[in-house]
Amino acid sequence: MTTPLALGVLGGAILSGTSLLYATLGETIVERSGIVNLGLEGILLIGASVGFSTAAATGNAWFGVMAAAMAGGLANVLFGWLVVTRRANQLASGLAMMFFGFGISALVGAPYVGAVIVGLPKWRPSWLGGLPWVQSTTLFDYDALTWLAVPVAILVWWALFWTRWGLAVRAVGERPGAVFASGRNPSVLQYQALSSGGLLGGLAGAHLSLSLTKTWAEYMTAGRGFIAIALVIFSKWHPLRAIAGALLFGGAEALQLQLQARGSAVSPFLLDMTPYLLTLLVLLAWGGSRRLVAPASLGRTFYGSDG
């Protein structure tokens, strides 16, 4: 009985971790440019509802994925207008985006509550399916977003650490004044970081509604946006470490689902608490060291660019 449980948890960890990984990567790019977006929860909801309703209306899950990514990017541009152009308080603006996501997603999703969609197609390479301990399970039977999650993490890592653009984005997060002095426009870089981060946030939401649950329900992201913000801290603002973080939290969620499916004696409500409590514990354990690695200008508003 133990092997199937372990396999079930592993398979579930990868599935549940997918949306967390996309969300964490998106927030990592944004925070590397010096901006905290507490509204990530709202972005995920927008992605999930826009993705689902587009898929339900067009009958094609891929249109849903594209629409979700665009909606997420646009929502973050709106956030950018507040915190970059209008120089508004980042925490309060993030909470405003959270409210906006609650409301817009409820409005967009309302006509499609209970709709049935064909989710993203799943696919397993035959050489993996042929392995004896994989054959009878759903392990490695994933949709494209899950298969692409780790490659995207590597792509984000490459973009942030091995390109001129990434260097400039990270520099904005550390010392926007220096970037400005070197002739680049910090605001433009922040908008670029925000829109690409929002795109990934939209994908995260789309994976939830188009693959994981194949339904739309209000507040269905259930705090994953906040968990992803914690994962950014956990992974020390590094895209590759985010993979481990997403797997760990996806694993916690999968373990809890597996226990519930096997009729565990523990109340499902108590099991449902684990991701949030685990997040707090992780933040607690990492709390002391975060100041050393966080982007130096994270959460600060830059005033020099118009000067």
Next chain:
Amino acid sequence: MPEARTTAAFRKSPIVRVALHDAGICAVVLAAFAAILLAAGKHPLKAYADTFRYTLANAYGFSELIVRMTPLVLTAVSVALPSRLGLINVGGEGQLYMGAWMASAGALLAPDLPTWILLPLVAVLGFMGGGVWAAIPGLLRAGKLVSETISTLLLNYVAPLIVSYFIFGPWRAPGSSAYPQSPVFPEAALLPSFFNTRIHAGFIISLAALLVYWLIVEKTRWGIDMRAIGGNAEAAQRLGIPVAKWIVVALAVGGGFAGLAGMGEVMGIHGRLRQGLSPGYGFTGFLVSWLAGGRPLGILFMAFLFAIITSTGDTLQITQGLPYSVVHILLAMILFIVLAGRPVRAGAI
């Protein structure tokens, strides 16, 4: 003497200026929200007219606004008090649920006590429930371990699960299979209500809380200490103010007020513990406090305004077949406009 006041002078008086400014924001936001509803194929003008008809145009509707205001004032105070120290308490929702939970525990475990003991006991327990829940982020923040913003947000998701665990488990009333809830509380634990409406003693508690808040921050040494920490925590520490202790106390007391809101909902409205106690009162309270700048009269005014605005959510649900949550768009747009017009000054965070 002011008899020779011209319209220009009238426009310049600060209260009128603020009122005109706020009315302008409301008009813009209502117009924008109407455009969104139109795009969704709904009837915004009818929604606004219905909201007006159900709330301000008759006595019962007005009394329901007071009912809705009660938890908003309390959750707003729960945000305003810690904000004096520069702390961001976004956990009013969870603190409200824990207050309701502790108050329910009192009413269910000691049902035979006389009213004059049980009612104060239930209120104290409600305060403690929210207070202890908020003390956790307070301790984490005071120890410089976890930002209170993220920890209060996370705990919002845990508290309703605790309530659900109890009403699906140990406290489940027999015969409540479809929508599990606790047994009805003893009469002695219930808050008295007035004028044949649902206005209950919680409203008086909320006004008292506002008064206590005003006294603390304006009229006591504590208020000065808190402002000193909010201005410059390091300087306050060097002056000998115990900053860490203050962080825990301010968040705990703030959370206590949100707990009282939860107590009021179960003891004044529902008479039993159930799921879905709050349609986001904790979050709305955050907006109320933030927009009022933590000023007591501002909180009272904003709570009333937000009671009307969130009633729009009910109207949308009842007459237009939209989910209540759609009203969050309205709340968000108010925030957008205020935030966009209030840039952070250089040097301030």
